Amino acid sequence: MSQPPARLAVSQLSREGLAKTCQVSIGTRQFRTPGFLIRIDSKDKLELYLRVKRIFPTQHLSGFVIRLPDAHRILGPRISNVNQLDLQGGFVETDFIRSAIRDFSIFDPSLEHLYYRTHLRNFASAPDMPEILGDFAARHAPANDGIEAEPVDRPEQNQIETAHTNFWRVLERDERVRTRFLRDLLRLQVQFGATVLVPPVPLITNSENLFELSKTINVKAQEVSRLIGECAYAFTFRVDTLRNQAIIDDLKRFVSQSPARLTILKFKNMNLNEEEKIAERAAFRNLMQELDLVSRIKPNRTFMLLESGNQTLPCAGRGFDFLSTSFNMDREFRRRRVERSPWGKWYDPKYLLLRGRNEFLTTFRNNGNRIPDDCDECRVTPRADALDIDGWNAYVKRHYLQRREKDCTEIDEAVQNGTATAGIINRLKDSALKNLVELVR
Amino acid sequence: MSGTFEETKEILVPPGMLSFRELQTFKPEEREQYIRSVILDSLKNTKRGVTISELSKATHYNRITVARHLEHLVSVREAYRRQRNGITVFFKNGRLLNESDKLEIQIGDKIYSYYKLDNDEGSFIYIQEKTETPMRNQTTQGGIMIDIRDFHDFMKGLTQFGVAAGADQGGKP
Numbered sequence: 361m362s363q364p365p366a367r368l369a370v371s372q373l374s375r376e377g378l379a380k381t382c383q384v385s386i387g388t389r390q391f392r393t394p395g396f397l398i399r400i401d402s403k404d405k406l407e408l409y410l411r412v413k414r415i416f417p418t419q420h421l422s423g424f425v426i427r428l429p430d431a432h433r434i435l436g437p438r439i440s441n442v443n444q445l446d447l448q449g450g451f452v453e454t455d456f457i458r459s460a461i462r463d464f465s466i467f468d469p470s471l472e473h474l475y476y477r478t479h480l481r482n483f484a485s486a487p488d489m490p491e492i493l494g495d496f497a498a499r500h501a502p503a504n505d506g507i508e509a510e511p512v513d514r515p516e517q518n519q520i521e522t523a524h525t526n527f528w529r530v531l532e533r534d535e536r537v538r539t540r541f542l543r544d545l546l547r548l549q550v551q552f553g554a555t556v557l558v559p560p561v562p563l564i565t566n567s568e569n570l571f572e573l574s575k576t577i578n579v580k581a582q583e584v585s586r587l588i589g590e591c592a593y594a595f596t597f598r599v600d601t602l603r604n605q606a607i608i609d610d611l612k613r614f615v616s617q618s619p620a621r622l623t624i625l626k627f628k629n630m631n632l633n634e635e636e637k638i639a640e641r642a643a644f645r646n647l648m649q650e651l652d653l654v655s656r657i658k659p660n661r662t663f664m665l666l667e668s669g670n671q672t673l674p675c676a677g678r679g680f681d682f683l684s685t686s687f688n689m690d691r692e693f694r695r696r697r698v699e700r701s702p703w704g705k706w707y708d709p710k711y712l713l714l715r716g717r718n719e720f721l722t723t724f725r726n727n728g729n730r731i732p733d734d735c736d737e738c739r740v741t742p743r744a745d746a747l748d749i750d751g752w753n754a755y756v757k758r759h760y761l762q763r764r765e766k767d768c769t770e771i772d773e774a775v776q777n778g779t780a781t782a783g784i785i786n787r788l789k790d791s792a793l794k795n796l797v798e799l800v801r
Numbered sequence: 802m803s804g805t806f807e808e809t810k811e812i813l814v815p816p817g818m819l820s821f822r823e824l825q826t827f828k829p830e831e832r833e834q835y836i837r838s839v840i841l842d843s844l845k846n847t848k849r850g851v852t853i854s855e856l857s858k859a860t861h862y863n864r865i866t867v868a869r870h871l872e873h874l875v876s877v878r879e880a881y882r883r884q885r886n887g888i889t890v891f892f893k894n895g896r897l898l899n900e901s902d903k904l905e906i907q908i909g910d911k912i913y914s915y916y917k918l919d920n921d922e923g924s925f926i927y928i929q930e931k932t933e934t935p936m937r938n939q940t941t942q943g944g945i946m947i948d949i950r951d952f953h954d955f956m957k958g959l960t961q962f963g964v965a966a967g968a969d970q971g972g973k974p
Contacts, residue, residue, distance in 0.1 A: 539819065540826040579817035587834050
């Protein structure tokens with residue numbers, strides 16, 4: 361008789377208003393919330409992440425998120441070296457193996473790219489992708505695939521939307537194709553060592569049909585993954601869906617009744633700091649309150665926000681237990697034909713935004729040639745202005761990880777002291793993200 | 802579909818349970834494991850016990866398939882059966898009262914799990930032998946249940962036989 365693998369267990373530690381901290385465990389892994397997972401899209405970034413985890417003790421930097429089509433490119437060689445033996449015949453323990461044992465690793469199927477027509481070549485070229493997905497990607501990948509895809513005109517956009525809808529319609533109608541699709545993608549995540557499996561759900565483009573299909577996929581994925589691992593519920597929305605009251609209400613209802621211990625939400629390209637996003641901000645705030653209510657009624661529920669971008673700080677511990685962004689705060693530069701500087705951007709912890717190197721240097725000089733931050737990485741890098749391009753790019757990424765760890769630690773301590781809400785409001789008020797105060801207040 | 806177990810004529814089957822048509826996309830071995838797992842969950846969630854026909858009706862799985870899996874569950878002591886008015890009723894075997902009632906040790910590639918179980922028939926020491934599959938889940942190869950009152954005699958017999966078989970000297974008589 362097969363027994364299910366280790367399941368996620370949550371115990372709440374402290375609570376202050378809507379903010380809370382929890383201890384989340386799965387098997388031998390332990391995570392303290394609010395937790396931060398960095399989205400990694402290259403081998404170098406994974407190397408940087410592993411270095412930070414090795415050198416600095418981190419409690420809230422829980423793990424990483426890798427898009428499933430990128431996983432083989434990033435992890436392939438490392439996984440094949442896992443069984444390397446030393447001269448005594450013991451396994452060689454590397455940073456990666458330590459990470460695989462302790463960290464929270466999520467492999468996001470990221471099927472919203474089927475709609476946005478970005479990174480499709482990665483789907484087509486990744487080994488072991490389901491045939492139906494590889495075929496779609498190969499057929500619809502634009503000539504200039506990548507993050508700076510050509511802008512498309514209206515008829516072409518309609519054509520893309522129709523192809524996207526048709527792709528999901530096949531999965532909606534044919535239960536055998538759907539089950540095979542789910543099984544292949546969930547097994548692929550297991551092979552890469554996912555801590556919790558993520559169902560491959562469609563991007564909900566303000567369409568109730570796609571939302572219904574997402575619900576079905578989530579329920580079926582629980583069953584398909586029954587013998588292979590803990591599976592979350594996942595929903596990916598286009599940000600304008602926040603204005604669709606019917607879908608958001610249905611989402612709240614569904615999440616409150618779901619048996620999944622982890623629910624993962626993703627709102628593509630969400631920046632609620634924009635002035636005109638008043639309705640979206642209100643809807644998102646209500647959603648956070650609802651998630652908080654669910655976690656009060658069922659204390660073993662956790663929520664994760666992928667691609668949280670600017671919303672990371674106001675959402676950490678408030679409604680969401682785990683947050684994830686990329687090093688560039690989820691900016692995709694899609695359809696924007698601007699020349700980008702090869703120098704990475706520095707995360708300004710006061711203004712909560714990314715600054716170009718020149719801006720950083722001005723601040724650095726005005727601050728008496730001192731870095732205006734006290735994270736561990738900044739303390740060991742006193743002359744960031746003297747770094748060459750490679751050194752600088754590595755430094756800003758390590759600083760970003762350290763800073764997120766520090767932010768989460770501060771929130772954790774503030775929740776215990778009963779000052780989290782006031783603290784987050786103050787930080788947002790002093791930052792460039794003033795509009796996000798509405799999410800917390 | 803609700804988040805809790807759906808009640809189908811009092812037999813509680815998992816929501817979103819895969820139909821036989823959906824299961825045809827699985828490898829035969831995975832299909833068997835899945836069905837067994839669903840049957841075990843249904844037993845666990847139906848405290849009054851189930852019959853083969855009830856479970857077959859609720860799950861839409863073939864009666865012979867359900868009977869075969871129930872027999873297997875009984876043979877590895879995951880379930881037990883009782884006769885009631887000539888009808889065989891199956892129950893999930895006991896439940897852990899608390900985590901300290903469980904011990905797991907690994908010897909070579911085998912995992913042995915020890916449980917203290919309580920069910921309607923009394924208290925038992927339940928020993929399972931498991932192996933780990935490549936997909937990280939554990940498969941129970943077999944099991945034995947010893948009534949807690951008989952445990953001392955059982956251990957005496959086992960030690961006596963083990964010594965005679967040379968188990969204390971690495972298998973050399």
